[in-house]
């Protein structure tokens with residue numbers, strides 16, 4: 001489908017410029033591609049490879065390791081129900097079964113209208129709020145079958161559109177390093193001692 | 206029951222909804238520690254932190270100041286990598302610190318870079334934490350604009366960029382060498398230690414300090430108040446305060462910052478201001494003291510203090526500060542499967558005992574739960590475990606590159622040692638059910 005748009009290519013170049021080595025920008029750029037298209041296309045991976053200076057096979061090698069990168073379209077809302085220990089103790093097995101029934105899909109599937117994809121997630125660091133879930137990585141705590149149904153109805157009706165952007169968009173605030181304030185990336189072969197470390201000092205010891 | 210009356214260190218601003226903004230942070234003394242540090246020599250800052258017994262909060266509990274001193278002298282550049290990949294089941298604290306007090310973390314990062322001489326810092330935030338990423342991005346943008354990050358910080362000759370980096374979903378990336386691989390744009394697979402101890406050969410093979418979010422969030426307080434004030438709190442090597450997430454079958458699940466080393470498990474599980482006791486006032490069956498990788502504790506361990514050495518000697522670990530409580534109604538076989546399945550799912554696949562072993566452990570437990578268990582299964586579980594972690598001891602030995610493989614053994618050996626009967630009765634039921642059925646002739650070519 002799509003390579004990175006011209007705007008996103010500019011953004012991609014500014015992200016690459018922060019790192020001592022361009023390949024370090026791979027994961028952020030894959031996120032950018034997923035934000036643009038909702039999933040990571042082969043064309044975007046090829047484009048990222050060109051920008052970073054590695055083969056598209058290498059891009060795929062990295063991309064395929066990470067759970068969050070989807071290499072086929074998913075629903076507008078990705079619903080991740082935590083199935084780990086604290087949530088299991090508090091009833092996530094039942095919640096997941098309820099979700100499957102309510103959405104009419106099994107884990108890993110997308111509803112025919114393309115609105116929801118259901119997944120079981122590993123611990124999402126909200127264990128004291130079990131059972132919990134994320135919709136496009138936005139939390140819902142202490143979820144009951146009733147509150148799950150309300151959530152699904154609200155999402156299907158287009159509510160929460162402000163709070164929960166379409167799948168692919170993570171942080172809506174990006175780091176911007178202003179040129180006049182940047183210290184700049186430090187290359188691994190730049191052997192200079194930092195100026196604030198006194199000559200004789202080897203740094204903290 | 207002791208209730209910690211020590212004022213909070215890292216969560217002191219949690220009650221203030223504006224604490225995540227620069228104005229909110231500065232209104233409560235924010236960035237004064239950085240100013241103080243810059244008025245001291247890097248070496249003096251380093252020794253203050255070293256003198257404070259600040260045990261790493263990521264899992265291993267190694268003293269931060271000592272680690273900072275491990276970079277080989279005269280080898281430049283050095284990097285700082287912040288581990289914000291929090292994903293050990295039961296663990297919930299770093300996300301809170303990143304969402305609610307991002308400047309405290311940034312200030313800790315800057316002080317660490319100043320002391321160690323790091324030329325660049327990378328703040329690796331778990332991919333699934335969208336709000337934490339937003340809060341840190343916004344905080345960094347504000348801090349850059351205010352001259353607190355970047356070139357000539359606070360008008361001094363100290364310059365460092367702090368780059369926000371996100372992960373993309375892989376528990377193993379929390380392991381520090383896998384985190385570094387991931388930051389280099391690779392698959393998150395651990396490196397062999399030795400030789401790849403990050404302080405010697407880390408990011409881009411340069412000396413690299415990897416510290417946890419909570420660890421670094423303590424640093425501004427230590428610089429402001431001094432190591433002596435920090436060491437006045439706590440017991441033995443466990444000094445200061447520490448955040449613990451108490452989850453599972455308690456009345457008030459929550460994250461509590463308590464004095465480190467003195468508060469006991471009983472306090473934090475039962476005191477009304479903390480866990481508040483077991484749901485329905487039932488009996489406790491077991492609890493995990495330090496995250497999914499930790500061997501389980503039981504009723505007889507409740508009076509142990511939350512102190513690293515004590516818990517280590519008792520056969521487990523405080524790990525990532527994750528206490529998971531299971532009451533008497535808990536199906537331990539199901540709980541065990543949940544933990545083992547996690548490790549099987551998250552194994553990076555680099556070494557065979559972990560990749561194959563965790564998969565088999567999951568399969569065997571699954572068949573026990575689904576009524577297909579065999580009488581030989583329990584010994585098989587232990588045999589596979591022994592191949593991953595010879596002797597099934599604590600601390601674990603490993604045939605693997607990193608400790609993830611042995612982590613899967615902890616729940617198995619804990620549950621089997623204590624509750625073997627529960628596994629056996631499931632298997633007995635399954636065997637009885639099978640023998641009640643007339644055997645069907647197996648057709649040629651089928652693989653039973």
Ligand SMILES: Cc1cc2nc3c(=O)[nH]c(=O)nc-3n(C[C@H](O)[C@H](O)[C@H](O)COP(=O)(O)O)c2cc1C
Pocket residue numbers: 260261262263264265266267269288289290291292293376377378379380381382415416417418420421607608609
């Ligand atoms: C499998 C595995 C997963 C880990 N996950 C995390 C994690 O999510 N966050 C973390 O800070 N440390 C994690 N660690 C520990 C790190 O390797 C490292 O020890 C820690 O980040 C160092 O920081 P500290 O000294 O400040 O604790 C993990 C270790 C292993 C073996």
Ligand code: SF4
Pocket residue numbers: 377394395551552553554555556557559560605606607608609610611
């Ligand atoms: S122990 Fe498991 S997770 Fe660790 S390196 Fe080996 S295969 Fe990967």
Ligand code: FES
Pocket residue numbers: 082083084085086087088122123124125126127128130132294295296
């Ligand atoms: S176990 Fe579900 S959020 Fe941690």
